[in-house]
Amino acid sequence: MSPLEKASETGLLFAKQSEKAHKKKLGQYFTSSLVAKFMASLVDEIPGKRLRICDPGAGHGILSCALVERLVNLGAEEIFIDVFEVDKTILSLLESNLTYLREFYSKQSIVIKFRVFNENFLIWANKNYLELRESYDYVISNPPYFKLNKGDENIQAVSFLLEGVTNIYAGFIAMGIKLTKISGETIFIVPRSFSSGLYFKKLRQFFFRETRLKHVHLFQSRTEAFKEDKVLQETLIFKANNREGVRTKITTSEGIKDLGFTCKSFNYNISELIELDSDHKILHLPTSQEDYEVIKMLKTLKYRLIDHQIKVSTGRVVAFRSKNNLKTDNADNRYVPLIWNFNVKKYSINWPVIQDKKPQYIDRGNNKILVPCQNYVVQRRFSAKEDKSRIVCAPFVGKEYKCVEVGFENKTNFMYKLGGEMSIDLVYGLCVLFNSSIYDRYFRIINGNINVSATEMANMPIPCLQIINYLGAMYIENENIVFNEELIKTILFSGKAEKIIS
Secondary structure: OOOOHHHHHHHHHHHHEEEEEEEHHHHOOOOOHHHHHHHOOOOOOOOEEEEEEOOOOOOOHHHHHHHHHHHOOOOOEEEEEEOOOHHHHHHHHHHHEEEEEEEHHHHHOOOEEEEEEEEHHHHHHHHHHHHHOOOOOEEEEEOOOOOOOOOOEEEEEEEOOOOOOOOOOHHHHHHHHHHEEEEEEEEEEHHHHHHHHHHHHHHHHHHHHHHEEEEEEEEEOOOOHHHHOOOOOOEEEEEEOOOOOOEEEEEEOOOOOOOOOEEEEEEEEHHHHHOOOOOOOOOOOOOEEEEEEEHHHHHHHEHHHHHHEEEEEEEEEHHOHHHHEEEEEOOOOEEEEEHHHHHHHOOOEEOOOOOOOOOOOOOOHHHHHOOEOOOOEEEEEEEEOOOOOOOOOOEEHHHHHOOEEEEEOOOOEEEEEOOOOHHHHHHHHHHHHOHHHHHHHHHHOOOOOEEEOOHHHHHHOOOOHHHHHHHHHHHHHHHHHHOOOHHHHHHHHOOHHHHHHH
């Protein structure tokens, strides 16, 4: 039995016995043998016979076993391994698997030495940073994933490298990159969420400043990568190094069963995947030629919402904080509408919907969380299971509601005009734009989850104001325009709309 097979077998047994709450607390999701082997296979050449590797958040050691197997096959003769694991319950298993690894390769006259640290990797690396900087040939990791609260020791440990860390895995990426030699490689499997959005903006800036993205692998299925733990969050695998060249390879598989066998493969210049001059450094991840064409088309649109004096905000009503203000009816006409995520349908607000758990009215006691009743575009922040589209927008036309103010619940976004009010044409035009298949596809390219943030909407490339108004006017005249995607594309990208407008 190979060390990889042994680590896989013992890891599966441990995972079955480990309580779900314990794994969730530690952000612990074990890597499958197929994923580990694929990650190790991303190493295609070694810088020497004597190598040093680091495995932060090692778990049962499967990534170290897979990587050593790959390095030996490429000609390595002596490998030093540092592994880190905070979970004391798995330390004996980790040590046992690495001992087996060492003894297995000693029979082939390959020297394997390892150190097991029962320490927080980020804090340890912070304390020893001057000694450790650029000291590993390979840093390979399936780091823990969980949000960090302000003042957390992990944030403090990595703040000298990266400010604004909100999830621990971002800290692991930053520290891993800095501990990798210039000639080495950093290989991680992480949530795809870092590729876009405000929370990971600083990480993207750091990443594209400090290293070069050489390979990204995407899983088409949202559950396959960590099926044993039923993790629903989309993940990706990346390899980064500082070798010459600006090409980035993107591969995809449906899940882990076809990983490495029938992967689709595409190659791009990094400038085609991110706007290098942009402050947000959003990473575009096309998985087909059609995706790439969408990126090229959207890049021709030079405006953002703020260029048209339109702002996107997240709904201000947090239901559990406003529990006493929520009302199930408006019998005495003292309350105002409350629009929830589920009220928002494509091109319409379905309100009121009578149900006890999500009251459709809110009183005006706290008007800081309410907004004037005027024209808005309201959007779902989270897609429902039955939604075919990630972006779902609806017009909120103020005159249709007999009220002075309105509440938008926190799982919605709403768009509004700064210093004024959006016209009806503009409201419907934005709905046509963002509900179109091309914007839905574009969003899937930059974001792998079902959360649509206000920041992502604010940074969407959009056309000039005249074209958006024209789309709205067309919709008002004939709602069937939304079924003619080719016409929408023609108006957006061919320049014919300007001729029609003029």
